Amino acid sequence: MSTQLRLDLTHAVTDTDLQLLQPNILEAHELLHSGRGAGSEFTGWLDLPSSFDREEFIRIQNAAARIRCAADVLIVIGIGGSYLGTRATLELLSHSFHNQLPRDRRPGTAVYFAGHQLSPTYLNDLIDIIGDKDVVINVISKSGTTTEPAIAFRHLRQWMEQKYGQAEARRRIYATTDRARGALKQLADDEGYETFVVPDDIGGRYSVLTAVGLLPIAAAGIDINALMAGAADAMNAYREPSLASNACYRYAAARQHLYRQGKSIEVLAAYEPGTQYLVEWWKQLYGESEGKDNKGLFPASLQLTTDLHSMGQYIQDGLRQLFETVLTFDRPRRDLQIPRVESDGDGLNFLAGQSMHYVNERAMAGTLLAHVDGGVPNIHIALPEPDAYNLGHLFYFFEKACAISGYMLGVNPFDQPGVESYKKNMFALLGKPGYEAAKAELEKRLQR
Numbered sequence: 054m055s056t057q058l059r060l061d062l063t064h065a066v067t068d069t070d071l072q073l074l075q076p077n078i079l080e081a082h083e084l085l086h087s088g089r090g091a092g093s094e095f096t097g098w099l100d101l102p103s104s105f106d107r108e109e110f111i112r113i114q115n116a117a118a119r120i121r122c123a124a125d126v127l128i129v130i131g132i133g134g135s136y137l138g139t140r141a142t143l144e145l146l147s148h149s150f151h152n153q154l155p156r157d158r159r160p161g162t163a164v165y166f167a168g169h170q171l172s173p174t175y176l177n178d179l180i181d182i183i184g185d186k187d188v189v190i191n192v193i194s195k196s197g198t199t200t201e202p203a204i205a206f207r208h209l210r211q212w213m214e215q216k217y218g219q220a221e222a223r224r225r226i227y228a229t230t231d232r233a234r235g236a237l238k239q240l241a242d243d244e245g246y247e248t249f250v251v252p253d254d255i256g257g258r259y260s261v262l263t264a265v266g267l268l269p270i271a272a273a274g275i276d277i278n279a280l281m282a283g284a285a286d287a288m289n290a291y292r293e294p295s296l297a298s299n300a301c302y303r304y305a306a307a308r309q310h311l312y313r314q315g316k317s318i319e320v321l322a323a324y325e326p327g328t329q330y331l332v333e334w335w336k337q338l339y340g341e342s343e344g345k346d347n348k349g350l351f352p353a354s355l356q357l358t359t360d361l362h363s364m365g366q367y368i369q370d371g372l373r374q375l376f377e378t379v380l381t382f383d384r385p386r387r388d389l390q391i392p393r394v395e396s397d398g399d400g401l402n403f404l405a406g407q408s409m410h411y412v413n414e415r416a417m418a419g420t421l422l423a424h425v426d427g428g429v430p431n432i433h434i435a436l437p438e439p440d441a442y443n444l445g446h447l448f449y450f451f452e453k454a455c456a457i458s459g460y461m462l463g464v465n466p467f468d469q470p471g472v473e474s475y476k477k478n479m480f481a482l483l484g485k486p487g488y489e490a491a492k493a494e495l496e497k498r499l500q501r
């Protein structure tokens with residue numbers, strides 16, 4: 054298969070303006086590929102599509118096959134990069150109602166998520182849903198100490214042990230975590246869970262193509278060979294630092310150009326509801342990578358045409374601090390023809406016989422131009438169809454563009470020091486030993 058991602062910058066930046074950024078691109082490329090850039094110890098994702106551990110890949114496929122046999126439901130416990138790539142893939146590539154389909158009409162296990170917030174209501178409701186089902190858990194945490202998944206896992210592990218007994222529960226729990234260190238690795242070794250690795254040199258938000266994403270994605274019945282093949286083709290397609298030939302770098306450069314023009318928000322807009330979590334994955338990738346040192350585009354999103362009826366007014370007419378990146382697919386996973394009706398009360402018979410995809414595409418084209426006319430520059434990324442190969446390609450495209458963008462911005466695209474602040478305050482307010490002074494100080498501020 055060959056690369057068919059198309060990037061259109063007609064409504065974002067002129068060729069002349071883009072070319073002015075070629076020296077910055079060269080510099081960012083050199084930082085990334087030489088390993089001399091900030092955070093270079095976390096660039097294992099760069100050649101992952103060719104260097105990934107084949108033995109573990111086979112173990113993933115075998116475990117996924119066992120999960121598909123043994124379980125009606127797989128619960129993926131994780132937060133941020135430990136769940137968003139999986140959810141993005143399942144929502145884009147699976148039937149919109151995958152979990153509700155009868156077992157013989159879906160290619161893999163139903164998948165539910167936990168540990169991505171602290172809601173007791175959600176966890177209680179999830180336990181209601183899985184009550185009479187056969188369940189397998191994949192707990193995913195690189196650090197092993199993230200509060201949200203750790204609390205969910207405490208509950209669900211207890212639930213599994215009550216339902217199956219300790220020995221069978223152990224066989225039904227898979228842990229994806231650090232190769233050698235951390236609380237989850239320790240627990241998995243003590244309990245004898247089968248473990249998979251989050252490589253040392255890959256941060257959470259770049260980890261979808263490791264066991265973090267691959268195990269649950271394969272368990273849901275999605276072709277992970279195709280996903281990796283798409284990523285490998287992207288890796289080969291985006292090697293050269295020339296803006297003329299490298300669409301991934303052109304995207305990074307266009308974003309940087311718009312940022313320098315004063316834009317502060319990039320809105321990723323897509324016209325298929327299955328992209329909702331792909332966009333969430335993208336938001337973590339760009340938000341955690343670029344939003345630091347008081348810099349960075351704010352990554353926002355729109356689900357269209359849905360949000361045209363809620364956010365459309367602002368995008369068209371509000372403060373002009375944003376630009377839009379539109380993601381489309383030439384063909385939908387499924388299409389439908391518009392029926393003719395006798396009465397034609399809604400006046401839509403002129404569309405009878407047209408495909409719904411055609412209407413969606415025309416809505417996209419019209420919206421794009423309206424937004425451009427309203428002062429919102431537009432970047433358009435198009436892919437042939439939502440399948441595993443194209444998604445693997447897109448994951449890699451966004452990851453590499455993000456790293457290059459971060460270096461162009463002058464930040465370390467691979468750390469996330471800002472995330473610690475909320476954790477410190479939360480632990481202090483919860484009374485974690487060692488946080489006594491901070492607790493008193495914070496409580497005084499809350500009483501004011």
Ligand SMILES: O=P(O)(O)OC[C@H]1O[C@](O)(CO)[C@@H](O)[C@@H]1O
Pocket residue numbers: 132133134135193194195196197198199202257258341469472
């Ligand atoms: O896999 P872990 O260590 O639980 O981390 C989950 C997420 O938390 C963060 O470390 C910070 O929020 C993210 O970067 C990461 O994706």
